[in-house]
Amino acid sequence: MSDENSEVQAMDDRLRETLSAMMDDQADELAVRRVLSHHDQPAVRDQWQRWQRIRDVIHETPSGHAGLDVRDAVSASLDRSASADDSHRQAVRRRHAPWRWSAVAMITFGVAIGFGAGSGWDVMSGTGSDSLVPVQAQVPAAAQDSAVPQVTLQGLDARQREQVSRYLLEHAQNNSVVAGQGAVGYARLTSMSGTGY
């Protein structure tokens, strides 16, 4: 008790008067903020709780639970759930991280394969979309031997490079017209290729 009283005394009278006004809905936002930012929150809570109990007696709030205090339990429960949420988020992040990198790798690989396919497809069978299937079928076999040199643009001659460039530009241009989202890609390709498209 004496400890509690000394805790209460840690708040100055001005702050306690503000807390009293808060009891009566007569404190402004700034005053509430001042109370909540007081360094000794246990003293604030203790004083608040004591006055609330007095009010409960005055207004005959059912007293079967007058002495109960669930604040600590509520606070602990919220802390637990907050830390559980944090660890869940971290676990999800950890679980998804390898997939994310795998997805990036797969997309990169797919794009590279696309370049490879593009480079082979005119050389092998001239024009026409029907030539796409055999070329796609051949790529994995080629990739098994030495995938990297064949799928990079560096292995292309000038004509093939021009065709890939043209293809990409057309693709980006179509995309920018249809979806309105490829304009940047189109601009970037145009500026990089220097072909005048």
Next chain:
Amino acid sequence: MIMSERRQPGPAAQLKEAPAGPTMKPDAEQTRPSAPDGQTDLQLVRKARQGDRSAFDLLVLKYQSRVASIISRYIYDSQEVLDLTQETFVKAYRAIERFRGDSAFYTWLYRIAVNTAKNFLEARGRRPQGVADVNDAESFEDGFRLRDVGSPEGFLQRDQLREALEAAIGSLPEELRSAFLLREYEGLSYEDIARILECPIGTVRSRIFRARDAIDRQLGPMLDNT
């Protein structure tokens, strides 16, 4: 009907005898509190939404007894009542973003408490034993009129506390007593009290604080024991 008849406490009689400025008429216009009800609650809710747990702590301390009383309407096991009271506040904190302020915070909390109790009983295949209803929160928004289901010891303690409270109020200097009673029993705003007592609002605020402080000091050990 879940409410018990509200007793007229002693200090209310003292108030009538107190020569507190102009005569107080018991008409609705004068006795209706003009203070912005629930203003502090809304301020605390706003802070709690911003993650200020100290603000939510004050709401818990303010309403925990009333929430426990609501749940007691449905559940008689005291440990379960405690658990569900705790659960009610945890749910309230998690859902506080959804509190729009259309109703008083206590009304909203009351609904959560009733639903928590009902869900608990349904999960155990038990029918609600109590008679409280969500609508009660609207009817008795101040929550002060719920039936008491406390233990005999609780009743005894409360009676003793009440007697001590009345004695403490009776021993207050007259100007403090008048301000305190007008606020606590009549529910008047500081502004109305200032008009009645013919003094500045700041004086009213100070007197009410000093009255509370004096009562707290007198009841000190008893409040600790309840």
